[in-house]
Amino acid sequence: MKHTIAAMVENKPGVLAKISGLFSARAFNIMSLTVGETEVHDVSRMTIVVKGDDKILEQVVKHLNKLPDVIKVIDFKNEEFIERDLMLVKVNASKASRSEIIEIASIFRANILDVSADTITLELTGRETKLEGVIRLLRPYGIKEMVRAGVVAMSRGRK
Numbered sequence: 001m002k003h004t005i006a007a008m009v010e011n012k013p014g015v016l017a018k019i020s021g022l023f024s025a026r027a028f029n030i031m032s033l034t035v036g037e038t039e040v041h042d043v044s045r046m047t048i049v050v051k052g053d054d055k056i057l058e059q060v061v062k063h064l065n066k067l068p069d070v071i072k073v074i075d076f077k078n079e080e081f082i083e084r085d086l087m088l089v090k091v092n093a094s095k096a097s098r099s100e101i102i103e104i105a106s107i108f109r110a111n112i113l114d115v116s117a118d119t120i121t122l123e124l125t126g127r128e129t130k131l132e133g134v135i136r137l138l139r140p141y142g143i144k145e146m147v148r149a150g151v152v153a154m155s156r157g158r159k
Helices: 015-025 054-066 098-107 128-141
Strands: 002-010 030-037 043-051 070-075 081-092 111-115 119-126 143-148 152-155
Touching (some): 002 015, 002 054, 015 030, 015 054, 054 070, 081 128, 098 119, 098 128
Antiparallel strands (some): 002 043, 002 070, 081 143, 111 119
């Protein structure tokens, strides 16, 4: 099962290594990990997406809460949340295929960041299923390069 967790942590060296070590020690493969500043100057937010068993993940959350650099842990398991992923993708684009690729970009509300004589680079944000759908449609044209930033998530509403 896929789990999304957010950890508010002190913004200082070594915190990322401690937290990722906690996951690897329990044989969890981190599918996505993003870290960024928050509205509080010395606090960072880590969004971690992992696949694993509920019981073991519950133990990981308990261990995270015990780490001195961790301020708060949010397990999105039982609440509604918003998640987004960012992807840049460079696609082969001949004169014959360029308009088709631009149409795909328009349908998925992608931004065209760069156009060269033989490629188009797109920026997309959305849920994983949306990005996977775009990849499936662009693959026949030839994806030259692709990078994804990882999932960010937050609770819906007042939480």
